[in-house]
Amino acid sequence: MENAFVVxxxxxxxxxxxxxxxxxxxxxxxxxxGLLGHNGAGKSTAIECILGTKIPDSGTVExxxxxxxxxxxxLFQKVGVQFQQTHYQDKIRVHxxxxxxxxxxxxxxxxxxxxxIFNLDKENMKKQVSDLSGGERQKLSVVLxxxxxxxxxxxxxxxxxxxxxxxxxxxxxxxxxxxxxxxIFLTSHYMDEVQxxxxxxxxxxxxxxxxxxxxxxxxxxxxxxxLEDAYLWYTGEEDLGA
Amino acid sequence: xxxFKTLFIVESKLxxxxxxxxxxxxxxxxxxxxxxxxxxxxxxxxxxxxxxxLQQTFGALSTIGICATGLMGLxxxxxxxxxxxxxxxxxxxxxSPSMLLFTQVLIxxxxxxxxxxxxxxxxxxxxxxxxxxxxxxxxISYLLxxxxxxxxxxxxxxISPNLKTASLLCSIAYFPMLFLSGATVPYEIMxxxxxxxxxxxxxxxxxxMLKNYSLGLxxxxxxxxxxxxxxxxxxxxxxxxxxFKWE
Numbered sequence: 045m046e047n048a049f050v051v052x053x054x055x056x057x058x059x060x061x062x063x064x065x066x067x068x069x070x071x072x073x074x075x076x077x078g079l080l081g082h083n084g085a086g087k088s089t090a091i092e093c094i095l096g097t098k099i100p101d102s103g104t105v106e107x108x109x110x111x112x113x114x115x116x117x118x119l120f121q122k123v124g125v126q127f128q129q130t131h132y133q134d135k136i137r138v139h140x141x142x143x144x145x146x147x148x149x150x151x152x153x154x155x156x157x158x159x160x161i162f163n164l165d166k167e168n169m170k171k172q173v174s175d176l177s178g179g180e181r182q183k184l185s186v187v188l189x190x191x192x193x194x195x196x197x198x199x200x201x202x203x204x205x206x207x208x209x210x211x212x213x214x215x216x217x218x219x220x221x222x223x224x225x226x227x228i229f230l231t232s233h234y235m236d237e238v239q240x241x242x243x244x245x246x247x248x249x250x251x252x253x254x255x256x257x258x259x260x261x262x263x264x265x266x267x268x269x270x271l272e273d274a275y276l277w278y279t280g281e282e283d284l285g286a
Numbered sequence: 287x288x289x290f291k292t293l294f295i296v297e298s299k300l301x302x303x304x305x306x307x308x309x310x311x312x313x314x315x316x317x318x319x320x321x322x323x324x325x326x327x328x329x330x331x332x333x334x335x336x337x338x339x340l341q342q343t344f345g346a347l348s349t350i351g352i353c354a355t356g357l358m359g360l361x362x363x364x365x366x367x368x369x370x371x372x373x374x375x376x377x378x379x380x381x382s383p384s385m386l387l388f389t390q391v392l393i394x395x396x397x398x399x400x401x402x403x404x405x406x407x408x409x410x411x412x413x414x415x416x417x418x419x420x421x422x423x424x425x426i427s428y429l430l431x432x433x434x435x436x437x438x439x440x441x442x443x444x445i446s447p448n449l450k451t452a453s454l455l456c457s458i459a460y461f462p463m464l465f466l467s468g469a470t471v472p473y474e475i476m477x478x479x480x481x482x483x484x485x486x487x488x489x490x491x492x493x494x495m496l497k498n499y500s501l502g503l504x505x506x507x508x509x510x511x512x513x514x515x516x517x518x519x520x521x522x523x524x525x526x527x528x529x530f531k532w533e
Contacts, residue, residue, distance in 0.1 A: 095378050097533075117380045125378040131370035135303040140296045147292035148379045192379075 045072045048196050048227040049094060054103035056089050056251075063089040065251045067103070073195075076218075076228040078238045081248035082279055087231045088128060090248070091198055094229075095125060108196060121150055124194035128201050130185045132173045138184060139169045145191045153193045161217055162187055163210075178205040186214060190221075199230040203237060215240055235272040247278045254278045289381055293389045301393050307359035312401045315350035318470060319405045322347070323413035331474070337501050339472075340413055344405070345424075345496035346468050349431055349489060351401025353469060355394035356435035357460040361443035363390050365452035368443075374533040383532055395432060402428070423499035431492035434515045435463075437522030438488075444530040468493045488518050 047070050054067040064086045071077045079087050092098035094105050096112030105112055110119045132141055142155040159165040162183040173181065182205045189197050203211045211234075218228060218241060232238050238245060239259055247255040247262070255262050255278045259271060266274035301307055326339040364387060367373050376383035409415035417424075442459060446452035465471055467489035473481060484490050491511045498505040 097374060097377050116377070117382075120378055120380045123378070125375075127371065127375065130375065131372065133297075133300055133370070133372055134366065135300050136296070140299070144292055144296050145379075147289045148381045150380075 045074075047071065048073045048075070049105070049107040049229075051090075051094060051106075052104045054090070054093055054105065055101045056086075056093055056098065057101055062251050064093065064100070067248075067251075067253060069246065069256075071227065071229060073227050074222070074225050075243045076222055076230070076241050078242035078245040079229065079231045079248065080233075080238065080245055080275060080279075081231075085248040085279070086251040087248060088200060089251075091200055091229075091231070095123075095198065121192065122195045124189035124192045124197040126185045126189035126197075126199045126202060128204075130181075130188075134174070135172055137170060137172050138164060138176070141173060141184070141188065142191065145188050149192045151193050152191050155187065155191050158187045158190055162213060179207055179210055182206055183210060183214065194226065196227040196229070199228065201232060202230055203232070203234065211237070235270075235275060239271050247275060249279050290385065290389070293386060294392070297386075297389050298393050301359070301363075301397070304363075306362075307355050307394065307397050310358060311351045311354035311397050312404060314354065315347050315401055315405050316408060318347050318350065319343075319408050320412070323409065328414065337418065338415075340409060340415055341418070341501060342474070342497060343472060344409055344415060344417070345498075345500040346470070346472065346493050347405050348402040348428070348496060348500075349435075349467075349469050349493055350405075350464070351398035352428075352432050352435050353460060353464055353489065354401075355398050356432065356439040357442075357456055357463065358439075359397070360390055360394040360436060361439040361446075361452055361456050362449070364440070364443040365446055365449045368531070368533060369449045371533055377532060391436065394436070398432065417500055419498070419500045419502035423505070424496060427492065427495040427499055430512065430515050430519070431489065431496070434488050434492065434519040434522070437519040437526065440526040440530075441522040444526040463487060463489050466490075488515055491515060 049069070049071050051067055051069040054064055055062070056064040067090055079090060081087050089098060093100040093103075094107065094112065096105070096116060107119055108122055112119055138159070142159065146152045146155050156165065159169060164180060164183060164187065168176065168180065173184065176184065182203065186199065186202055189199060203214055206214065215237065222228060228241070230241065242259055244256070244258050245262060246253055255265070257265070263269070263271055263274045266277045268274045268277055322340060322343050326343070329339050331337055331339045331342045367386065373383040373386065376386055406415070406417070438459060439456070442455045443452050446455055463469070466484045467487045468484070469489060473484070473490065473493065476484065491514055495505065495508070495511050497503075
């Protein structure tokens with residue numbers, strides 16, 4: 045199976061704080077991969093180092109066989125990104141941010157269709173982004189990440205703030221895209237979401253990998269019965285061997 | 287090209303919706319020219335002068351648009367986009383965030399030009415203003431002033447860690463420049479000592495060039511003015527490019 049991206053020996057420090065310590069990842073094409081960990085465990089730093097918006101202290105990153113910094117113009121034609129807590133230009137309307145994003149790509153998706161799928165069409169389209177509810181804004185950030193028609197998409201806390209119904213809508217749509225071959229790299233604090241979507245997961249604790257495998261294997265190795273208990277066990281303060 | 291066109295259209299709409307640049311850059315100088323026109327009428331600049339007080343003022347008022355966009359609108363938009371991580375989001379697209387910056391600069395400059403043209407039209411139609419000098423000299427001076435003022439604005443945006451600092455620094459630069467350089471309060475009515483002090487403001491020098499060119503007077507100290515503005519613009523732009531952070 046071909047890899048969507050490969051990360052080797054990634055390390056990033058902020059002063060004395062080691063945000064990421066020797067991260068090695070291989071995410072395969074067509075896979076949904078979840079990166080888990082408490083706030084501050086290094087998830088966003090990992091995503092930013094992979095995307096090239098942060099420069100790692102050491103280690104190498106190859107995304108779709110390209111260098112995310114040197115080849116960014118070509119690479120980001122095929123990669124969609126949703127950052128945590130996205131902000132937009134003051135006073136911009138929903139259809140305007142979509143048109144703007146749409147204009148950046150060679151083969152973009154139909155953004156009106158995407159808005160419709162996520163129930164953001166009709167009156168919402170003319171609203172200013174700042175007048176949307178938190179959940180609607182979150183869905184918009186997912187829509188914007190999908191406008192490039194990407195081969196690979198990064199979703200940082202994709203459903204934070206969404207109600208249960210909206211979460212299901214997003215999940216179903218992502219599953220549908222996965223079946224068409226999209227590779228998804230996501231972070232999440234919701235274990236039901238991770239279990240529904242992810243093929244494999246990686247759990248980070250203080251910048252170090254403490255588990256990386258399929259969801260069922262991770263649960264099995266932890267001697268717990270469900271993913272949430274397993275996750276808490278892996279990220280807990282007790283020694284891992286104990 | 288499609289990208290640039292879309293960015294330009296959307297960002298222009300946002301700039302109009304945000305009101306500030308249009309208000310301080312276009313409506314404010316229009317108010318000033320109306321005021322000056324009513325006060326001065328067709329009076330000569332001084333007894334025996336070959337040109338009117340209004341003609342003398344035109345060069346000064348034509349820079350207000352440059353100042354409002356260059357020292358407020360542009361740097362604040364850039365600092366805001368950096369704070370909101372709009373620029374960072376562009377870094378994970380095929381388009382460079384510098385295209386967004388360029389769009390902002392262009393929109394600001396267009397507003398400045400609209401401002402100057404509006405002032406010219408109002409002055410001509412309502413108060414019988416006549417431009418008697420060198421159009422080429424005026425335009426070149428205008429561009430040089432834009433370069434130095436926008437350079438200063440970008441410099442302030444670059445050295446500010448956040449929007450709050452940027453808006454403080456911009457106010458500190460904008461208001462003295464607006465009131466002391468002769469852009470609003472005529473340089474000619476200032477006491478001699480004050481004139482000597484405000485001579486260090488780049489805009490004071492720029493306005494002198496504009497005045498002389500718009501009145502068709504012999505331009506004195508031209509090389510000093512060009513060198514001063516040119517070097518200042520260069521320093522500001524080089525430092526901005528070096529120091530600027532995308533987030």
